[in-house]
Amino acid sequence: MQIGELAKRSGLSAHTIRYYERIGLLPYADRDAGGRRDYDEAILVWIAFLDRLKTTGMPIREMLQYAKLRAAGDHTGPARRRILEAHRDRVRAHVRDLQASLLVLDTKIDTYVETEKRTHSHDDTEHSFDEQQTRARPARP
Amino acid sequence: MQIGELAKRSGLSAHTIRYYERIGLLPYADRDAGGRRDYDEAILVWIAFLDRLKTTGMPIREMLQYAKLRAAGDHTGPARRRILEAHRDRVRAHVRDLQASLLVLDTKIDTYVETEKRTHSHDDTEHSFDEQQTRARPARP
DNA sequence: CCTTGACTTAGAGCGCGCTCAAACCCCTAG
DNA sequence: CTAGGGGTTTGAGCGCGCTCTAAGTCAAGG
Incomplete structure (x- = not known):
C-alpha cells in the first residue's frame, strides 16, 4: 500500500x-x-x-514519548501504562468539565427559549458588557 | 477594579x-x-x-460572533440561541467521542496491567512499527 | 516517445491563541 | 526627589499541528 x-x-x-x-x-x-x-x-x-x-487531546510530544518507549522494547510496558493512566485521568477530568459546561449551556439556552416564548424579544440573563451601550429595546414596529 | x-x-x-x-x-x-x-x-x-x-472548545471567532450579536441588541436572542444550540450539540458529540476513547484507553491499560501481572515483561497487544527492530526481550538478569 | 499523475525531498508558511517586548506614563511611599 | 510598581500602547514573536510549495523522480498508458 x-x-x-x-x-x-x-x-x-x-x-x-x-x-x-x-x-x-x-x-x-x-x-x-x-x-x-x-x-x-x-x-x-x-x-x-x-x-x-x-x-482525546494528547499533545504530539507526549505521543512521541509513548512511541519511543514502545520502540525501546517490551520492558517499557509499565512506563507506557503510566502515561496512558495519567492521560486517562486527564480525559476523565475533562469530560466532567464538559458535562458541567453542558449544564450551563442548557440553562442558558433555556432562558433564551423562555424569552422567545414571551414573544417580545427581551433578555434578562446575566449582564454582558454591552448592557450600558445597548440602545433601548427596538420595540418591534 | x-x-x-x-x-x-x-x-x-x-x-x-x-x-x-x-x-x-x-x-x-x-x-x-x-x-x-x-x-x-x-x-x-x-x-x-x-x-x-x-x-468547551468554541473558537474565538465564534465567541466573537456571539459577543457581537449581544452588542447588537436584544433582538438577536434567537440567533445567539442557535449558536449555543449548535455548540452544545458539538460538545455533546465530543463528549461521546471522549467516552468511547476512554473505553479504549481502559482496555489498553488493562492489557498492560495483565502483562505486568505475568511478571516477565511482554507485550502482545497490537503491533507497533518497531516490532521488527525490537531487540529480543532483554530477559531481566 | 511522451504525457500524466502519484510519488519524493527540504523547507517555508499558516491559523490559532496567546505572550511578550519596548518605550512610555503615572501614583505612592520612603 | 526618587525609586518602584503598577499601568498604557503598538507590534513582534511563539508553540502547536499541520499544510503547502518547489523542484525533481518514476511507472504506466496512449
Whole structure:
C-alpha cells in the first residue's frame, strides 16, 4: 500500500503522514524500488490508536514519548501504562468539565427559549458588557 | 477594579485581557483619570461565560460572533440561541467521542496491567512499527 | 516517445491563541 | 526627589499541528 491509499484509509493526509514520519510518530516506512513508501496494513492499527490519543487531546510530544518507549522494547510496558493512566485521568477530568459546561449551556439556552416564548424579544440573563451601550429595546414596529 | 486585580480574579492574564479587548471579546473598558482600565464586577460574569465557551472548545471567532450579536441588541436572542444550540450539540458529540476513547484507553491499560501481572515483561497487544527492530526481550538478569 | 499523475525531498508558511517586548506614563511611599 | 510598581500602547514573536510549495523522480498508458 502506498501513501495515497494509506491516506484514504487512515483519514490522514499524505502530507500529514510524511510529517508524522519525520517527527517520529510513524516508523520510517520501507521504500519500494522507486523510493516510495510501502505500507503494511498493520500501520492502520497504530494510526487508529494515535487518533484516539489525538482526539482525546494528547499533545504530539507526549505521543512521541509513548512511541519511543514502545520502540525501546517490551520492558517499557509499565512506563507506557503510566502515561496512558495519567492521560486517562486527564480525559476523565475533562469530560466532567464538559458535562458541567453542558449544564450551563442548557440553562442558558433555556432562558433564551423562555424569552422567545414571551414573544417580545427581551433578555434578562446575566449582564454582558454591552448592557450600558445597548440602545433601548427596538420595540418591534 | 483595575486590570491586575481583574486578572487575579478572572484567572486570565492582564496580557490576555487586553488582547481580548483588542479583538472585541471584552468591551472597551472605561479608563480612569490616568488612562487605566477600570472594571466593574459585572465583567467577571461575562468572562466566566467566555471561559465556559473556551473550555468547551468554541473558537474565538465564534465567541466573537456571539459577543457581537449581544452588542447588537436584544433582538438577536434567537440567533445567539442557535449558536449555543449548535455548540452544545458539538460538545455533546465530543463528549461521546471522549467516552468511547476512554473505553479504549481502559482496555489498553488493562492489557498492560495483565502483562505486568505475568511478571516477565511482554507485550502482545497490537503491533507497533518497531516490532521488527525490537531487540529480543532483554530477559531481566 | 511522451504525457500524466502519484510519488519524493527540504523547507517555508499558516491559523490559532496567546505572550511578550519596548518605550512610555503615572501614583505612592520612603 | 526618587525609586518602584503598577499601568498604557503598538507590534513582534511563539508553540502547536499541520499544510503547502518547489523542484525533481518514476511507472504506466496512449
